[in-house]
Amino acid sequence: MAPFIRLTALTKKFNDVVAVDDLSLDIDKGDLFCLLGASGCGKSTLLRMLAGFEQPTAGTIEIDGQNMAGVAPADRPVNIMFQNYALFPHMSVAGNVGYGLRRAGMRGAALAERIDALLKLVRLAGYGDRKPKQLSGGQRQRVALARALARQPKLLLLDEPLAALDKKLREDTQFELVDIQERLGTTFMVVTHDQEEAMTLAGRIGIMDNGRLVQVDSPRTLYENPKNRFVADFLGMISFVEGRVTKAASTALVIDSTPPITAAIDQQRGLASQPEKGAQVTLAIRPEKISLSAVATGAVNEIPVIVEDLAYLGVASNYRVKTADGQMFKLQQQQSRRASKPLEWGDAGFIQFDPADVIILP
Amino acid sequence: MPRHLLMLNRITGANGRRLLVAVPLVWLALFFLLPLLKTLQVSFTTAQRSVPPYAPLWGFDDTGFFTNFTLDNYQLLATYWQDYIGPAGNSVKLAFFSTLVCLIFAYPMAWWIARSNAAWRAVLLVLVMLPFWTSSLLRIYALIGLLNPNGFINAMLIWLGIIDTPMRMMQTDFSIYMGMVLTYLPLMILPLYAVMVRLDDDVIEAATDLGASSVGVWWTVILPLTLPGVIAGSLLVFIPAVGEFVIPALLGGPDQLMMGKVLWTEFFRNRDWPVAAAIAMLLLAILTVPIIYARYQDGRDDRDADTPTGAS
Numbered sequence: 252m253a254p255f256i257r258l259t260a261l262t263k264k265f266n267d268v269v270a271v272d273d274l275s276l277d278i279d280k281g282d283l284f285c286l287l288g289a290s291g292c293g294k295s296t297l298l299r300m301l302a303g304f305e306q307p308t309a310g311t312i313e314i315d316g317q318n319m320a321g322v323a324p325a326d327r328p329v330n331i332m333f334q335n336y337a338l339f340p341h342m343s344v345a346g347n348v349g350y351g352l353r354r355a356g357m358r359g360a361a362l363a364e365r366i367d368a369l370l371k372l373v374r375l376a377g378y379g380d381r382k383p384k385q386l387s388g389g390q391r392q393r394v395a396l397a398r399a400l401a402r403q404p405k406l407l408l409l410d411e412p413l414a415a416l417d418k419k420l421r422e423d424t425q426f427e428l429v430d431i432q433e434r435l436g437t438t439f440m441v442v443t444h445d446q447e448e449a450m451t452l453a454g455r456i457g458i459m460d461n462g463r464l465v466q467v468d469s470p471r472t473l474y475e476n477p478k479n480r481f482v483a484d485f486l487g488m489i490s491f492v493e494g495r496v497t498k499a500a501s502t503a504l505v506i507d508s509t510p511p512i513t514a515a516i517d518q519q520r521g522l523a524s525q526p527e528k529g530a531q532v533t534l535a536i537r538p539e540k541i542s543l544s545a546v547a548t549g550a551v552n553e554i555p556v557i558v559e560d561l562a563y564l565g566v567a568s569n570y571r572v573k574t575a576d577g578q579m580f581k582l583q584q585q586q587s588r589r590a591s592k593p594l595e596w597g598d599a600g601f602i603q604f605d606p607a608d609v610i611i612l613p
Numbered sequence: 614m615p616r617h618l619l620m621l622n623r624i625t626g627a628n629g630r631r632l633l634v635a636v637p638l639v640w641l642a643l644f645f646l647l648p649l650l651k652t653l654q655v656s657f658t659t660a661q662r663s664v665p666p667y668a669p670l671w672g673f674d675d676t677g678f679f680t681n682f683t684l685d686n687y688q689l690l691a692t693y694w695q696d697y698i699g700p701a702g703n704s705v706k707l708a709f710f711s712t713l714v715c716l717i718f719a720y721p722m723a724w725w726i727a728r729s730n731a732a733w734r735a736v737l738l739v740l741v742m743l744p745f746w747t748s749s750l751l752r753i754y755a756l757i758g759l760l761n762p763n764g765f766i767n768a769m770l771i772w773l774g775i776i777d778t779p780m781r782m783m784q785t786d787f788s789i790y791m792g793m794v795l796t797y798l799p800l801m802i803l804p805l806y807a808v809m810v811r812l813d814d815d816v817i818e819a820a821t822d823l824g825a826s827s828v829g830v831w832w833t834v835i836l837p838l839t840l841p842g843v844i845a846g847s848l849l850v851f852i853p854a855v856g857e858f859v860i861p862a863l864l865g866g867p868d869q870l871m872m873g874k875v876l877w878t879e880f881f882r883n884r885d886w887p888v889a890a891a892i893a894m895l896l897l898a899i900l901t902v903p904i905i906y907a908r909y910q911d912g913r914d915d916r917d918a919d920t921p922t923g924a925s
Contacts, residue, residue, distance in 0.1 A: 324822050330822055337815035
């Protein structure tokens with residue numbers, strides 16, 4: 252069986268500028284997929300092609316087995332929740348939510364009933380008579396969601412759904428969004444530049460750069476096993492070390508990067524083949540995988556460092572430390588003991604990390 | 614902050630700001646309200662051969678304080694209303710259809726300008742306003758030159774062999790409406806443009822996305838959201854059009870008497886200022902009705918148009 256949504260070799264050019272470049276992607280029914288990328292990476296163009304506002308230069312879009320070529324936006328089983336919500340300011344909440352239903356010819360009691368059910372779904376029962384401008388930002392977002400869900404689309408596109416909300420509200424809203432998506436079983440595609448939004452919402456994330464999908468995986472895989480340097484750098488903080496393989500055993504590599512670093516082989520899922528001796532590689536280590544101590548512990552990867560910079564965040568502290576030959580590491584230390592005396596700016600210490608936590612990038 | 618702005622701030626402090634508002638207020642009072650009150654006053658006097666050609670409304674003479682207040686002029690209008698209702702009807706009809714034609718032309722034009730890219734918009738707006746920078750009289754004479762029996766258009770058509778004898782275009786409804794629409798079109802385009810340029814593309818796309826046809830999008834979203842511009846533009850055209858004197862006089866025939874012409878005749882030919890003033894006041898009263906209605910509609914604007922129970 253073909254997947255629910257299938258994009259095949261999708262390309263969009265604006266004159267000579269390639270916005271979406273030979274992109275193929277399958278999404279299963281009921282998935283919450285997230286397209287993550289910096290602004291200008293082509294994700295908005297992809298969204299507009301799915302909605303039908305832009306025609307692909309090449310390639311096909313299939314939804315539930317139906318080719319979308321030549322299908323007008325109004326006739327597609329796709330609805331959008333716009334970034335700024337795009338509510339109709341001259342209509343009531345009920346008018347907004349019922350707009351798509353009225354266009355489909357629904358009237359009278361059936362319409363009123365359906366609107367009530369949708370408003371209940373987004374916890375806005377009783378708000379039907381209000382105008383959009385009488386609502387808070389969070390309420391407006393929920394009206395936009397109800398309006399987009401009203402026609403029971405096969406695919407709901409959400410353009411930066413949480414961007415317009417303040418930080419506190421976002422946390423509640425993102426769980427609510429996931430909850431509604433799970434209850435309805437509608438396929439959601441969230442488009443965002445915000446990695447936190449993507450990580451918390453999506454089951455699967457596609458990272459986009461320059462019109463191409465760089466990696467499509469679960470949030471955890473993307474974070475722990477990035478395919479390349481772009482993905483590793485894009486998601487969260489990370490430290491990179493360049494070096495040459497000096498010893499390639501079956502379980503571990505030793506990379507000469509003054510001081511030598513040992514990396515476990517069995518953890519390198521992103522790597523196509525094992526690097527040979529003498530190969531040039533990039534190592535990457537996440538900050539929370541590195542520990543910092545004042546005295547040497549005799550660990551496998553232990554490097555003497557000097558604290559360059561430190562930021563106290565309450566829950567944790569972010570450090571930037573420097574080795575004798577100038578290599579920088581970013582690391583994060585949990586504030587697990589109130590009484591412990593942390594290393595301060597300019598202090599000398601040691602960092603340690605497990606060979607299994609070292610990511611080898613091609 | 615730049616120094617001159619600081620200076621302005623100091624001048625326009627609490628009292629300064631009031632002063633800034635007071636200047637235009639005083640201006641309006643002097644040059645708008647006072648003449649209006651003067652006209653109202655004249656409309657209650659009696660015409661006589663003097664300078665000015667009406668008896669003073671009040672004053673002092675040998676017997677002391679006297680008043681000459683009279684409603685005769687209004688009574689005259691009430692008695693001979695049949696003489697005035699025709700021109701009034703002509704004027705309202707002219708204004709109404711001029712407004713309608715302007716609206717029909719201006720709406721798509723304003724839409725096109727508002728949807729053009731920013732660089733083009735500026736050029737197109739200047740082009741819309743450009744005729745305003747020449748004298749309106751000049752424009753009308755230019756139009757006469759085009760429409761005359763031996764004017765440009767007839768000469769062109771004869772030269773092309775489409776017609777043998779010149780068409781009569783001057784002194785017809787056609788020439789009047791040409792003049793009216795040419796003169797008033799910018800006043801309709803500008804307020805329409807102002808609301809259309811602020812219209813959010815996303816709202817239109819949202820309606821399309823939710824299944825509306827292009828006519829449906831226009832009827833349920835674009836029209837309601839541009840209605841304030843339609844009302845503002847219509848008022849801006851309709852009100853001066855009712856009192857229009859020059860265009861019907863120069864482009865129209867003698868058979869169609871307009872209110873502006875009646876006023877002119879009463880003032881200058883009959884030298885009956887009081888009756889003319891009474892006509893002017895009555896006309897003003899008639900004109901304020903649509904304004905008050907429009908303002909009332911504005912207040913009701915907040916009601917929704919697409920509720921599930923409401924008909925549409």
